[in-house]
Amino acid sequence: MTSQRLQGQTAFVTGAASGIGRATAIRLAEEGAAVMVTDIDVEGGKATVAAITGAGGRAEFAEQDVMDEARWAALVEQTVSLFGRLDILVNNAGIGVGGPVTDMTLETWNKLMGINVTGVFLGTKHALPAMRTPRTDGPFAGRSGGSIINISSVAGLAGAATMSGYCATKGAVRLFTKAVAMECAAARDGVRVNSVHPGIIVTPIWDSIAASDVDLIDGSNALTAEQIGLASPVGYPGTPEDVAAGIAFLASEDSRYMTGSELVIDGGWTAH
């Protein structure tokens, strides 16, 4: 049985209709958290909630485009009124588009920035006041606090040909995370802010990246996550559950002394 590190806590996971977000919502619920599942994909989001409640967990779905600020304000309020608090925010929603920089349209660049960076900013901005409200019960009664986990990428640590726009967004998420971590530490608000850097993980995001004709491995035309993952030092790609396990650790008190950190989950991709 999974440990119950998140018993009594409330989590908010964006982009939770698919891939890493879905696996994370399920994992956090397995560990005892009530989960607000959000996505632009209503059907997929409801399927995530059904998987959680079917296993005896607590979750609600809300449709959300992470670029919509008014929606963020409303959903944080809704989460607190439904579940009593907000302890964990996973800014996971993201898109991948590749191609040579000279071919990238301004529209594509702005869309990447809007979802991958502005979405993370808005989520952080609106979740923080709720996390800074002192808890009324449980082991941390009288204390404020929380854990914000921003999903960056190995593409936020190193450059990759034909991935300039995506790399720019993930690099931005990495340093935004560290700056907010410093702000929270200075405020002594008990909120920790960390980034997660997955490597090649098998999820539907690769369908869109492949469609944009990316060549991530020199001399190879491998386009699926399964094929690209073979080039990982460990010889295979990761699963959404591999990343969810790291996110659950950052959400829990097991990582209480970590803030402004980068958790790399990449089968060794960036180690050489």
Ligand SMILES: NC(=O)c1ccc[n+]([C@@H]2O[C@H](COP(=O)([O-])OP(=O)(O)OC[C@H]3O[C@@H](n4cnc5c(N)ncnc54)[C@H](O)[C@@H]3O)[C@@H](O)[C@H]2O)c1
């Ligand atoms: N799969 C990988 O190899 C990999 C590697 C590194 C980082 N990541 C990052 O992990 C995160 C999750 O990606 P994934 O691989 O699970 O992809 P995915 O495509 O399976 O899931 C992304 C989810 O985000 C949702 N989404 C897209 N635009 C949105 C918007 N405007 N508002 C709300 N939701 C929106 C989609 O509907 C989808 O459900 C992304 O930030 C991605 O950049 C993925």
